[in-house]
Amino acid sequence: xxxxxxxxxxxxxxxxxxxxxxxxxxxxxxxxxxxxxxxxxxxxxxxxxxxxxxxxxxxxxxxxxxxxxxxxxxxxxxxxxxxxxxxxxxxxxxxxxxxxxxxxxxxxxxxxxxxxxxxxxxxxxxxxxxxxxxxxxxxxxxxxxxxxxxxxxxxxxxxxxxxxxxxxxxxxxxxxxxxxxxxxxxxxxxxxxxxxxxxxxx
Amino acid sequence: xxxxxxxxxxxxxxxxxxxxxxxxxxxxxxxxxxxxxxxxxxxxxxxxxxxxxxxxxxxxxxxxxxxxxxxxxxxxxxxxxxxxxxxxxxxxxxxxxxxxxxxxxxxxxxxxxxxxxxxxxxxxxxxxxxxxxxxxxxxxxxxxxxxxxxxxxxxxxxxxxxxxxxxxxxxxxxxxxxxxxxxx
Numbered sequence: 001x002x003x004x005x006x007x008x009x010x011x012x013x014x015x016x017x018x019x020x021x022x023x024x025x026x027x028x029x030x031x032x033x034x035x036x037x038x039x040x041x042x043x044x045x046x047x048x049x050x051x052x053x054x055x056x057x058x059x060x061x062x063x064x065x066x067x068x069x070x071x072x073x074x075x076x077x078x079x080x081x082x083x084x085x086x087x088x089x090x091x092x093x094x095x096x097x098x099x100x101x102x103x104x105x106x107x108x109x110x111x112x113x114x115x116x117x118x119x120x121x122x123x124x125x126x127x128x129x130x131x132x133x134x135x136x137x138x139x140x141x142x143x144x145x146x147x148x149x150x151x152x153x154x155x156x157x158x159x160x161x162x163x164x165x166x167x168x169x170x171x172x173x174x175x176x177x178x179x180x181x182x183x184x185x186x187x188x189x190x191x192x193x194x195x196x197x198x199x200x201x202x
Numbered sequence: 203x204x205x206x207x208x209x210x211x212x213x214x215x216x217x218x219x220x221x222x223x224x225x226x227x228x229x230x231x232x233x234x235x236x237x238x239x240x241x242x243x244x245x246x247x248x249x250x251x252x253x254x255x256x257x258x259x260x261x262x263x264x265x266x267x268x269x270x271x272x273x274x275x276x277x278x279x280x281x282x283x284x285x286x287x288x289x290x291x292x293x294x295x296x297x298x299x300x301x302x303x304x305x306x307x308x309x310x311x312x313x314x315x316x317x318x319x320x321x322x323x324x325x326x327x328x329x330x331x332x333x334x335x336x337x338x339x340x341x342x343x344x345x346x347x348x349x350x351x352x353x354x355x356x357x358x359x360x361x362x363x364x365x366x367x368x369x370x371x372x373x374x375x376x377x378x379x380x381x382x383x384x385x386x
Contacts, residue, residue, distance in 0.1 A: 004345050008352065010371045022371070025378035031320065032327035034347035035237040036244055039254065045232035046258040179225055 003030035040096065044178045047147055090125055091115045094177065096184065096202045100130060104199045107131050111142075111184055111202070113174055124154060124168040131159050131186075131199065138190040140199070142168065144181040148201065151181055156189070213278035221268035231282075232261055238328035239286045245321050246290050253290075260289035283325055330380035338373030341366055 006026050012019070092112045100107030107130030114123035124142070131140065139158050143150040155168035172181075183202035211219070211227070213234065219227035239260050243253035263285050271281050331339055344350045344358065352370070356363040 004349075004351075009345060009367075010374060011367070021378045022374045025374050025381060028323055028327050028381060029342065029346045029374075029377070032324040034343070035241045035324075035328040035331070036250075038236055038240065042236060042240065042254055042257055045229045045236075046261050179229070 044182070047178065047182050090123060092125075094174070098126075098184065098186065098200045098202050100200050101198060104131065107200055109186070109200055113177075116174075117169075120173075121169045121171050122174045124170060125165065126157075126168070127165045128157075128159060128186075128200075133159050134188065134190070136190065138188060141187050141189050141196065143185055143187065144170075144172065145183045145185045145201070146181045148183070148185070150185050150187060150196075150198070154184070213282070214273050217268055217271050217278045217281075218273070220265060221271065228261075228265055231264070234332050235282055235286075235329060236261075237332070238325045239282075241328055242283075242286060242321055242325050243290045243293075245324065246287075247294055252293055256290045256293040257286075259293060260286040263289045279326065279329060283322065287321075326381055327377070330377055333380060334373055334376055338369045338376065341369040342373045342377070345370060 003026075006023055009026070010019075010022055014022070090112070091114055093115055094113040096111045098109035098111055099105070107128070109126055109128040109131075112125045114125065116122050126142065134140070139156045141156045142154040144152040144154060152170070152172055154170045155166075157164070157166040157168070185198045185202070186200035187196040188199050189196050211230070213231065216227045216231045216234075220231060236257060240253060240257050243256040243260070244250060247253045247256060264282060267285055271278065275281075331342070334342070340359070341355060344355045345352070350358060352363060352366050356366045359366070
């Protein structure tokens with residue numbers, strides 16, 4: 001066990017009792033060693049089980065209503081695909097890796113959330129690799145999720161090549177992450193198909 | 203920005219709110235204890251991946267068991283430690299491979315009582331560090347865990363050497379106060 005020299009750190013001024021007390025704290029710091037850094041997986045508290053209380057606290061039910069309205073609105077395209085042309089001015093405040101599932105397990109993506117803009121929207125930037133381009137008018141859709149279940153649409157995109165970066169903007173209050181939602185999923189949409197299988201998840 | 207200041211709720215107050223289903227309080231409690239619990243889990247399980255699983259299970263247990271906490275029986279930290287330790291032990295029992303901790307009686311490694319003592323000390327030190335003012339915690343982390351000399355810390359942070367020494371001493375004082383129980 002090694003560490004910095006006690007006298008180098010604090011000098012020798014003080015009563016013997018005070019110095020001994022500091023010295024013991026010094027030894028405990030050395031003995032404890034550094035705490036581990038939290039990985040992105042542990043950066044937020046786990047989703048609390050819903051059995052003890054409702055998913056949405058009473059004081060947030062108004063907000064939940066607004067979010068529900070936002071779901072309807074987003075279904076009509078408020079989640080805006082704006083392409084990758086405005087690459088400047090994006091300040092990342094949250095990032096989550098995503099991975100493919102099932103037959104697309106090798107697909108990878110990085111989803112970054114930018115600072116909320118003055119209108120209340122959050123910009124998203126997603127770099128995707130390994131998703132195939134869809135034929136017959138199909139597209140991919142990014143959705144917020146809670147406990148793995150898709151909730152709010154964040155917009156749609158397509159991939160013309162193996163790697164693509166898309167920018168989206170959502171009106172939801174992502175400061176509630178991971179309270180109201182704790183991740184994202186990508187689903188595959190195809191015309192005339194009600195099923196939308198999850199192809200990627202955080 | 204200090205993570206915890208005088209106006210912040212105590213661990214006991216947060217735990218009481220968690221018992222009432224307050225998810226914000228749960229998140230705050232998690233931020234205070236996550237690294238300490240992860241350190242404990244890694245020490246016990248010897249595997250980062252399983253330790254991360256154990257941390258999530260530990261805090262899920264905290265959420266479920268918060269109502270059983272009684273403030274009059276003692277501070278929150280030992281209670282949380284016990285809940286986390288049980289969750290980590292459950293995760294350890296669930297494994298199928300040989301245990302990571304040494305069991306060879308001829309080993310120079312500390313035995314279970316010593317390991318338990320070390321785990322408790324580390325847990326308390328890591329938790330206590332979370333409560334230090336940011337400027338003091340940073341100086342202590344750089345000095346103890348990054349191996350920087352006082353002069354190097356001064357250069358690194360761009361502050362006078364005297365300020366480094368003042369913050370180091372002040373931080374150790376606060377830490378000693380927080381760890382009074384362990385110091386005896």
